[in-house]
Amino acid sequence: AMDTDLSSQDRKDLDKFIKFFALKTVQVIVQARLGEKICTRSSSSPTGSDWFNLAIKDIPEVTHEAKKALSGQLPAVGRSMCVEISLKTSEGDSMELEIWCLEMNEKCDKEIKVSYTVYNRLSLLLKSLLAITRVTPAYRLSRKQGHEYVILYRIYFGEVQLSGLGEGFQTVRVGTVGTPVGTITLSCAYRINLAFMSTRQFERTPPIMGIIIDHFVDRPYPSSSPMHPCNYRAGEDNGAAYPSVEDSQEVCTTSFSTSPPSQCVFTVTKAHFQTPPPVVTDTLKVPVMGLAVSHQLSSSRLSYQPAALGVGSADMGYPVLFAGGLNAAHPHQLIGPGKEGGVPPIPSQPAHGTQADQERMCTPLDGVHYSAATPSSSEDTETVSNSSEGKCGSPHDLLETIFIRKVGAFVNKPINQVTMANLDIPFAMFAPKNIELEDNDPMVNPPDSPETESPLQGSLHSEGSSGSSTGNTHDDFVMIDFKPAFSKDDILPMDLGTFYREFQNPPQLSSLSIDIGAQSMAEDLDSLPEKLAVHEKNVKEFDAFVETLQ
């Protein structure tokens, strides 16, 4: 029995392998979300510093963060290393996209040879990770980051938390490697519902605001780390801030033996580097501008969207942008970050014409800050006053598009000149708005007639209904390709599209007026549970009301 126990040398080697495997895993994941194509060279002679015989560069900051998160520990049962990838818009809204988990379970493979088979299998697993990091939805998102959003990473160690991924997240297993002390597993859980997050959760789980705020303020882990942009700023950060080379680089000199593995020679030494410290070089281009976007979320950023307006029995089609994942039976009640400090950045009397539209265009710039401050109410006030100084870019700057299709597709469908950014809804830009293509895609949309479906469905899939033409009059500023069903109604004196546009930016609810906004964020948070309790108590009433709308 004693023969099969791990020798102390094997144990040391195994621990080292696992440690460096964890560090390389983090590097691969973060580098795959930098937004750049990665390229490293093969080298026929071993350089002595390429763990697992793979050329994976080490970004010093990333190694530093990973080591900080691990704080000397190794993944073990119940203690997993997680790399969380999230997206943050220029307005400050954020959304978790993926959680990569490096876990250890109890299933041991006592027979396996550490410095031979385990090492090679870990190498294989890293290759699989390289491949898999390119096939989850976040890859394509990360390749397009920089303008409207950035991709952030966060490393934590402990229990895996998947609740931020939204409903119906998918998992993909990258692979497993059995070792004498347990089986290493590497997997990824990723969000598939990239549309507006809140809708389904309204019914049973806490509303979205809780998730967004908790995410940044009330973390489940006491020692959780802050988010970091995957695109980081090199240069001055190098060297000074991070541990010296000797600490951060351990050399792996490997020799393998073709004789029976028991005679394997394997040495791992700390090298005294003659070569210059590892700087991220050529293949990883790093933008000059640091993107430390401040965390702006606060409870004052709440607003309720207007209820869907019924027009007789033919209900108005609800704006498409709320439709992704929207339960047709609950047409409204979307909760999301609103305006800061309760100051509406747009006039309360929405008017047609260029003037009003110009003002609306300014709002996206509210969210763009390049200071690494922590959220505080004073900062919010500052923010608000800055924004009202009219830092408006030209409308053309804002006429860009990004949007994602609902499930699984990596589609960037550039529809002309529409931006969601001026809608005061988080991730408005990600709302599915591509009715046109979806309409024509028989795989997505079976050609049913609108009448047979609920009003919402009908509006979603309406084909060439008459509301479309007028809805597009103000092409530059229409936020959605809006085709309300049954929009030509003799009862109404005006066109439905016009009606909707006029009232799409209602004044703030008085409950969210500036008085509330002036309070501190903490107070707002405190009052939330009460408000929630009240709403929950009246849930039956709300449901009944909703029924009457159908």
Place this chain on the structure above:
Amino acid sequence: APAMNCRAEVLEVSVEGRQVEEAMLAVLHTVLLHRSTGKFHYKKEGTYSIGTVGTQDVDCDFIDFAYVRVSSEELDRALRKAVGEFKDALRSSGSDGMGQISLEFYQKKKSRWPFSDECIPWELWTIKVNVVNLANEQERQICREKVGEKLCEKIINIVEVMNRHEYLPKMPTQSEVDNVFDTSLKDVQPYLYKISYQITDSLGTSVTTTMRRLIKDTLAL
């Protein structure tokens, strides 16, 4: 002679004509990424060290897709050549555009003279291709996305197979290394492999079998 323990994996894709090459390269490169090591350097006492394998991202032009391949121009050239031939054969076959390309990993077993060396396959990947014709630009756009999604699934499938950690040839001694690995490339060392393809004619039979039948019938007269 068929091997005892050759595992076989089959993948199927439907693509537009101009997507054939990129789709095939994506799959083949992903497999070879997992089936290539760094160059071995044998030292005394039967030990060896292994070189370093670099990797790089490849963006597809006709598919909304990207994949990782081994950084080796020689290997890339070899695959492109094979895939190019396959694509040409598909195009000129005049059939419904169906065929398959196979990537087989094998070991050489040296035999004594006068017998020639045996090639014993231990893993066979077959990609069945169905070429579709599209009517307009909109369909092409949808196809770009759909094929991209499909390829993502294929990559996940390939990784699943690789993760099973099933039979792999034993690490060879210096004298045996050429029976297991292709040592002809200067920067990486894939397992010995060969690529072949077949075009299926519209009757669903492969062209090779059709030819054989024709010849047999002719001889029978």
